Amino acid sequence: MRGMTLPAWNTDDYNSPQATTYLRQIAATGARWVAFTPTWYQDRVGDPEMHTTDETAADDSLRNIIRLAHDAGLKTMVKPHVDLTKGGDRARIKPKDPDAWFAAYERFITHYAQLAADTGAEQLAVGTELAGTSQDGPHWSKVIAAVRARYKGPLTYAANYDEYQRIPFWNDLDVIGIDAYWPLADQATTDPAQLRRAWQPIADQLAAFSGRLQRKILFTEAGYVSQRGTTTAPYSWTVSKTEDDAEQAAAYEALLDTFDSKPWWAGVCWWMWDDWPDSGETAKNLAYTPHGKPAEQVLRKWWAPGT
Structure with missing residues (x-):
């Protein structure tokens, strides 16, 4: 997958006049996939269900953006999120009543499974970074079975980088998904070689994990802000207030150089x-x-040579 995420933060984002422009720009990098993230919310980590808000992409807008992506020659992944209304880490969601929460989650995710099937989306993520629930194998296996009854395409789950080894239901899915926000440095660096060295033990561990489970590994997310120090905490939006697009570019280069040739990736x-x-x-x-x-030029070098 040569992919880019285009998240939604409001009901009509995916109906925005800007949508076609963004998709055209994404395709111009050499990307062949785009991921969309309709998001529901919980008020508290222990609540028994999730709900829509005015920050949830409307279904008609999601159908629209998938159609526009296909028109632009892009394949699509639907990657629904559950977040907290007051912010904070979704990994902290840990329902007081797991049966009630998983019943609600099944309604939530099968809704998007049906939408993905109806729109011809090429891949679906059954969840994202829900570490407070993801060790509950029986409940997740039931959810995944309900999803497969509606959607016949490949399925993944987007585990955080510190979560993936504890997931008990990888065998129920087609691809191991990891949000690849591993810290790679103790201090800011723009040296791709240093970052490649930092990736090497991680890559070795991932290769062994892929081999044991007989599943390829997809980085369902990876990214770096253009701030000084981003490689020390890639998961952070606020590493520093100092702009550093050279460090961001070095991180892109190191990741693609490390993994692009791996047969299990x-x-x-x-x-x-x-x-x-x-x-x-x-x-x-x-x-x-x-x-x-x-x-962006790093992406074009790797994905769209000559452009």
Whole structure:
């Protein structure tokens, strides 16, 4: 997968006039896939269910963006998220009543499984970084079976980098998904060689894990803000207030150079392309987007030679 994530933060983002432009820009990098992230919310970590808000992409907008992506020659992954209304790490979600929560989650995810089937989406993630629930194998296996009854395409789960080894249901899925935010350095660096060396033991561990489970590994997310120190904490939107697009580009280079030739690696879906107009909380010059930065040229070098 040569992929890019285009998240939604509001009901009508995916109906935005900007949608076609973003998809065209993504395709121009050499990307062949784009991921979409309709998000439901919980008020508290122990709540028994999740719900839509005015930040949840409307179904008609999700259908629209999938159609536009296909028109642009891009394959699509639907990757629904569950977040907390007041922010914080979704990995902290740990329901007080697991039976009630998983019943609600099954309704949530099968809704998107049916939408993915109806729109011809080429891949579906059954969950993202829900580490507070993901060790509950029986409940997750039941959810996955319900998803497969509606959607016949390949399935993955987007485990955080510190979660994937504890997932008991990989055999129920087609691809191991990892959100690949491993810290790679103790201090800021723009040296791709140093970052490649940091990746090597991680790559060896992933190769062995893939071999044991007989599944390829997809980086369902990977990304770096263009801030000094991003390689020390790739998962952070606020590493520093100092712009450093050279460190971002070095991180892109090191990841692709390390993994692109690995036979067990299924690819990467970068986090993320541009924010929608007026929706970004982080200034573009400091944000995850590679658009208009040296990191975009790294992508073009690897994915679209000669452009």
